[in-house]
Amino acid sequence: MKQLFGTATLTALIIQLSSMAGHAMADVSSSASVVTHPLTIPTASITSSHASPSPSNSCMAYPSTGICSSYVNYSVYMNNVTIKITEVMLEELVYLKNNLSSVNPQCVDNMFRFQCSQMYAKCDTGPSGLSETLPACLSTCNQVLQTCTQTLSSLGYSGSLPNCSTPSFISHLAPASDSSCNNLTSQVNAITANTSAISFPAGYILPVCPAPFLKDPLAQAGTNNSVSPDTCSNGCCVPCPVQEYLYPEGWIVKGFLATNIIRTISTICTFFLVVSYATLPDKRTHPSLLIFEFLIALFLYSGSVLFSLGDPKRIQCSTDIVNSTQDNNLLCAAQGAIVIYGTLSMALWVSAVIVNLHLHTVWNSKFLVNKYIILNIICWGGPLIVTAITLAYHQVKFEFANLCLVSADWIHPLFFDPLAAIVIPSCVLHLATFFHIARISMKESSEFEMSSTKNSVTNSHLSRPAISHRRHVVTAVKIQWRALLLAVSALIAFLFYWIFYLIQFPKLADLQNNKTVLAEWVTCMMTKQDQNYCANVISSKLPPFALMILAETWISLIGIVVFVIFGKRSLWREWNDWIYEMRMRFKNKKRQYPKHEDQFFAL
Incomplete structure (x- = not known):
């Protein structure tokens, strides 16, 4: 399958993230607890020396120059924690945006929506006229896990994925259902996300190839070297034969x-x-x-x-x-x-x-x-x-x-x-x-x-x-x-x-050029690792399995059909006559041999 991985989303999700590892958190205030892992967005508690919030300073306006300014346009609940400290703790979102938004904007968007709503709970007025605080949405957290798990896991940063049951250390509220949460509006539409997801950097090599994919032994960073350009890209290859992985397992x-x-x-x-x-x-x-x-x-x-x-x-x-x-x-x-x-x-x-x-x-x-x-x-x-x-x-x-x-x-x-x-x-x-x-x-x-x-x-x-x-x-x-x-x-x-x-074989050529479907299949195989499930993604673009096997069976049966047609009774009679004739010839030779022997001695 030509350039099968050239349309996959996995490589795109990893672009240039290794550069994040060198960024230090030197600007973090000494009063905040910051995790130094380059992709970890801190959620640790502020030290207990902070006083309890008062109504006058719990809610405040969010600055238009803040990291979350594209998402947060409301009064935020801070509980005596300064926005400056929180902004430092969210700097990793900037790195994430700079390196992933061109290739996997959905992951970046979901991460911003969840982390911004988690750190900046919304100060709102409830139906009864009383003020209330709206936490992050559980559904948004689940979307982060769905779109970012493969990205971060392939880099070894799975610990950076959010825990959807952990309360915010600022509001002390856990993510809630959509009916009672702060659901931030997505800044990425589906069309943009799907288009960007198939744009990959050339020459980037994946550090790990998840099963069933195999490591390309010739792949080198910054080059197009590959042991099989038709079935490999970015250091990972579909095992041979590819067809075994396009249909349900074992079929x-x-x-x-x-x-x-x-x-x-x-x-x-x-x-x-x-x-x-x-x-x-x-x-x-x-x-x-x-x-x-x-x-x-x-x-x-x-x-x-x-x-x-x-x-x-x-x-x-x-x-x-x-x-x-x-x-x-x-x-x-x-x-x-x-x-x-x-x-x-x-x-x-x-x-x-x-x-x-x-x-x-x-x-x-x-x-x-x-x-x-x-x-x-x-x-x-x-x-x-x-x-x-x-x-x-x-x-x-x-x-x-x-x-x-x-x-x-x-x-x-x-x-x-x-x-x-x-x-x-x-x-x-x-x-x-x-x-x-x-x-x-x-x-x-x-x-x-x-x-x-x-x-x-x-x-x-x-x-x-x-x-x-x-x-x-x-x-x-x-x-x-x-x-x-x-x-x-x-x-x-x-x-x-x-x-x-x-009629059917041209479907394979069409599939090679259908980057969207191949991207969806490769992503499915790498994230879900369920061949039977992922076969449904691509089944309509392949020759029907039953028809393919029927065609192979039909041409394989020719020898049996011919045997049935020509294996007539007369054939077996002819074999019987031939065997009998060979036996008679053999017996006659045996009978003549002693006679010649006697004549030899008689001479």
Whole structure:
């Protein structure tokens, strides 16, 4: 995911705060107790030598030049504590504003609203006409915790966060509910806050990366160095593969484990059929030879799962952070090349089956019987050229799902466009064959009704040519219905996966450019650290999980479907006959051996 952290709020929350550590509190009056932690806003009690307040000096006007002047426009309750002392204790708010207001204004705003209302309780007149003091709002304190916890915690300053149950040492009042508190007006609107939250300083490195994020080993302050610019920023990286963290916890792992198991079963089934067609003598003649060639391509495609079986990450990732490419992971290069080559070869051999069915059924032609040299050059050579070009341009890499494939930038011209050029004409030709079969069947039904009502020699004579062609079509369908079904199954699988990829995969590119959503997701992951909860933030921008797994399952089932279609009873009988024949040959050789031995000694 390109610049995933480039839109996160975490780094923005830390900008230049380290400079605060050097500021001393030298101007603090000796009568005030000030905590020297650079981010701690003091709430310690004033020494007991202060006298009790009197009505004449408890409430006073707040100066227009004060730290809280943007928020406090009322008479404040001071209880004999001078505003000058309180202002010194609030100087940390100035540092907070200077360093965070451009990148996380909501945190700064909430902190000002709470601390100013906590230190400067409002002198007000109640409904009964009596004077009263309004404390800070509990809801404002909770907003501080919500917007600032990750900021201060990541710096190791979590102790600076307010305790929402602690009374003010001036008014001795704890934060109260909104109905009876001093709710200061926010100076930051939501639009400004959201916009600023995705503006980060370049070259700042986070001191700590919260789980599940990992430390970028190449990140250096003041530079753009990164081990993976696509998934890292400001010293923290999303672990590889990123997709495991975008969906609810465990969904991706379990979903692709299921599809890998299905594809493994398909591989075993396909391997048995390949061995059968290679061993049994009747399977190496036309048109079974077309099926044999298709099965080899299918085995290459399905067998690619063996690279990732048991440990998909060895294909997906070259390190804990970096995605695999053909340059940093040879297994990824090999698997990607086999998937590309096997898929295109499989599509071409299915097309050859479809062309043969059309020629034989519609035109009663055996054109392809003696064309296997040309077929092998086209069906094996063409995919080899495409695969070589892909490898030459270094475009095999892992980006999504569970296999290495062509990169998203090149997958259409190098993979899906050639696949479409094969599959779409094959679909049209296959539909033409179906329509021809349907037309002949309807004509047969019509002529049968006519021959039943009109028992005449003329009508019978006129119907013979059609019946002859009809019988040819029916016979062809009966003989080659398995090849017909194979073509339909393969075409549906190709089209379904292609359409899924065409419609759903662009969502990932859109997500890479959607900085607001990514910022929200990263912030959620770092603050709540609840993957299941945070998945809801980004779910509408991702391919639906169920549809993605369905697409992977569909193409993984091809080997099993083909096995069901061609694993007919006659195949097992042929194996039985072949085994019996091998046994007889072996027995005959054993019988002849002693005879030659006797003749040898007799000589």
